[in-house]
Amino acid sequence: MQRRDRGIAQSLGLPLTKCVKESRVLLVGAGGIGCEVLKNLVCCGFGSLPSVYGAQGGVVDGTEQTAASSNKPGIVVVDLDTIDLSNLNRQFLFRKKHIKKPKAFVAKETASQFNPSVNIDAHHASIFDSQYNVDFFETFDLVVNALDNLAARRHVNRMCLAANVPLIESGTTGFNGQVQAIKKGATECYDCNPKPVQKSFPICTIRSTPSQSIHCIVWAKSYLLPELFGTSEEESADVAVTEGDNADEVAKLKEEAEALKNVRRLMGKSEFAQEVFDKVFHDDIERLRSMTEMWQSRRPPESLSFDKLKAGLNADIIKHGRTLAVQDQAVWSVQDDVAVFTYSLDTLSNRCLTGEKVIEFDKDDKDTLDFVASAANLRSHIFDIPLHSEWEIKQMAGNIIPAIATSNALTASLCVMEAFKIMRSRLGSVGGKEEATLGGAKMVFLNSRSTERMITTQNLAPPNPDCPVCSPVYAKLRLQDGGEAMLQELVDVLREKVGYEDFAITTGAGIIYDPDLEDNLAKPLKDYVTQGNGFITVSDESDEAKVDLVLSTVVQIGDEAGLELVPESMELPSKPKKALPEEANGHAAKVRATPETVAAPTTNPSAGAKRKREAEEEVESAKKRAKAGKPEVHVVEDDGAILLDDD
Numbered sequence: 001m002q003r004r005d006r007g008i009a010q011s012l013g014l015p016l017t018k019c020v021k022e023s024r025v026l027l028v029g030a031g032g033i034g035c036e037v038l039k040n041l042v043c044c045g046f047g048s049l050p051s052v053y054g055a056q057g058g059v060v061d062g063t064e065q066t067a068a069s070s071n072k073p074g075i076v077v078v079d080l081d082t083i084d085l086s087n088l089n090r091q092f093l094f095r096k097k098h099i100k101k102p103k104a105f106v107a108k109e110t111a112s113q114f115n116p117s118v119n120i121d122a123h124h125a126s127i128f129d130s131q132y133n134v135d136f137f138e139t140f141d142l143v144v145n146a147l148d149n150l151a152a153r154r155h156v157n158r159m160c161l162a163a164n165v166p167l168i169e170s171g172t173t174g175f176n177g178q179v180q181a182i183k184k185g186a187t188e189c190y191d192c193n194p195k196p197v198q199k200s201f202p203i204c205t206i207r208s209t210p211s212q213s214i215h216c217i218v219w220a221k222s223y224l225l226p227e228l229f230g231t232s233e234e235e236s237a238d239v240a241v242t243e244g245d246n247a248d249e250v251a252k253l254k255e256e257a258e259a260l261k262n263v264r265r266l267m268g269k270s271e272f273a274q275e276v277f278d279k280v281f282h283d284d285i286e287r288l289r290s291m292t293e294m295w296q297s298r299r300p301p302e303s304l305s306f307d308k309l310k311a312g313l314n315a316d317i318i319k320h321g322r323t324l325a326v327q328d329q330a331v332w333s334v335q336d337d338v339a340v341f342t343y344s345l346d347t348l349s350n351r352c353l354t355g356e357k358v359i360e361f362d363k364d365d366k367d368t369l370d371f372v373a374s375a376a377n378l379r380s381h382i383f384d385i386p387l388h389s390e391w392e393i394k395q396m397a398g399n400i401i402p403a404i405a406t407s408n409a410l411t412a413s414l415c416v417m418e419a420f421k422i423m424r425s426r427l428g429s430v431g432g433k434e435e436a437t438l439g440g441a442k443m444v445f446l447n448s449r450s451t452e453r454m455i456t457t458q459n460l461a462p463p464n465p466d467c468p469v470c471s472p473v474y475a476k477l478r479l480q481d482g483g484e485a486m487l488q489e490l491v492d493v494l495r496e497k498v499g500y501e502d503f504a505i506t507t508g509a510g511i512i513y514d515p516d517l518e519d520n521l522a523k524p525l526k527d528y529v530t531q532g533n534g535f536i537t538v539s540d541e542s543d544e545a546k547v548d549l550v551l552s553t554v555v556q557i558g559d560e561a562g563l564e565l566v567p568e569s570m571e572l573p574s575k576p577k578k579a580l581p582e583e584a585n586g587h588a589a590k591v592r593a594t595p596e597t598v599a600a601p602t603t604n605p606s607a608g609a610k611r612k613r614e615a616e617e618e619v620e621s622a623k624k625r626a627k628a629g630k631p632e633v634h635v636v637e638d639d640g641a642i643l644l645d646d647d
Ligand SMILES: Nc1ncnc2c1ncn2[C@@H]1O[C@H](COP(=O)(O)OP(=O)(O)OP(=O)(O)O)[C@@H](O)[C@H]1O
Pocket: 028, 029, 030, 031, 032, 033, 034, 078, 079, 080, 081, 082, 086, 087, 103, 125, 126, 127, 128, 146, 147, 148, 149, 152, 403
């Protein structure tokens, strides 16, 4: 035992220390949480001896051999990004000299110095790449997610289910953090609970009666910018027609948008800026103002005049706007906003006229930010809402919640605590209680601002039997690269070897086969696989439906054509009948405490605890009702109809 390992061995005991050292860990993401996790893994000795579990392993002869000396990486880091100046305040493995270098490489270089026994392999790539297929994931004992987006989190969740490797999922938002251990068959997966949808605003609030800065920002970003330079608002998730919206008003707003399309045709002409300005900040506002009933309890908007505002400005308004746009910390005056608005219209028009078909808002695209900031401020002024600096508007428009280094560090340490438990579950009692409970791993919440406990835990829930992601059976489909295995071959294999009769096949590209869709049978399967995320879902459409089958594909370089199902044949169980809410294995919506989603923008650990409390209260009140002899309400399903039955 090396001196550096003594502290760990005293804390964890020798068997667990050995298990930790022999593990092989995949870390996805080397950003705020990832840097901290990597440092913790390395300092705790993860992967410092050659792996005995993963496919890389096999027990290695010399016990003194370290992972570094054996050349077998114990830790693999995958990150697609390069280092940015804005990362340096919290991603402490990086320094100024590393800016523009790949995060994965620099993270490896710096962290390796903390423990030379660990052999780290760094990949500057996206985890979606086909090289990171199920064969790759199967070589790990543990995967840790330190990502910042839902799509990648979902993908890794599926890959870990397919490879049957435990996953530790982590995320922070501001002062809150969350860590969730996931293991196929033992716990819920990342997708067992629906994720909260992005908050959207009623269309009338955005277009007619804004009362907050965010309403004006959403108007500029999701209505005005797309109408002038991109696709229209109907495709934006920020704005929706809601029940509270007035139908007549919605129809008028559609007409208004049509009129704006006519103005768009003037792009490139000298009068373009004035026409846009007068249309949206004068004519549309005057129309709104004339709807007197709307303003009975609100202050009516005051329209603006381009001519009047321009009169007090520098002759070269575009140049003036360009100079002002640099001052992103200052709150511009209304006249300044006119200048920046004119300048940004000119810049975006030039981009459009020189070939850019669609310009979408991106907080890091300064031209679109200049446009949104100035337009939002002009609209705020009209509705008597406080103006903001461009920097503040960027935070709001980009839904930016500041990253807190301490939250990341605490969350990363919780990840490693859960990693110890998962490793412990492998010790001695494989197939026993420890393995089933994942070594006592928990869902952990960090709430650094809490006046009560900063760290709270919840037991991990069992898998949701209705989860479309973890309830199917997973198998592998090997496709030889050398030739063209056609979709027909897969259909035949599924009939002969799995026993499916009427079924549909779906890939990332949509449904490619079902009993009424046979057009694609002669097309190469590989094309569909590479278009999507490598997963193919087979769903039974017959009466006695079997459970769904998810095939994770591995495209292999080779001379031969063909496909191979692994395992070669399967006997799949029938789909479970839909359970009544009371019976649903702890998953009845009413009685189950649903933890908040990890690191979705609304993550709020206390909300998880609150729901748990509410659920418990509901169970208690049901018990009381039963005691009091009051009939409980049962939900009975009858041929798809839901009946309320009180006997
Ligand atoms: N598909 C992916 N494959 C690999 N790495 C990914 C993928 N998607 C995101 N990442 C990485 O996950 C990390 C998340 O880290 P973090 O949340 O700190 O984001 P950041 O981009 O570094 O910081 P910020 O967004 O706050 O400026 C990033 O380094 C990002 O490159």
